[in-house]
Amino acid sequence: MSVTEQVQECCDSCGCYAEVGTIIGEGDETLLLPIEADSEQAALAQLAPYAALAKQICAEVVIQPQWQADAGVLNAALQFSCTAEKLIFEMRARAL
16 A cells, blocks of 8 residues: 655645645644843743643643743743644744
């Protein structure tokens, strides 16, 4: 039995749309959020509203901040339960 990959081009008379499977990929639950700041405390303060929003969307979200002093960047990895929660977070975080 062989597996063949099917590619479907989607279009609509009034524009273009994409299928859900091309937007929400299985296994894509981690978001890397880089925050530039002068100090770790300032970066954590900037992370706080994002962490609060993530907790509203997914109570089980795991947030792992890692401060890189030489670059002045806090890399926060947000691990959601599923890809849809990550996508919802990304859309709602635009307002922050």
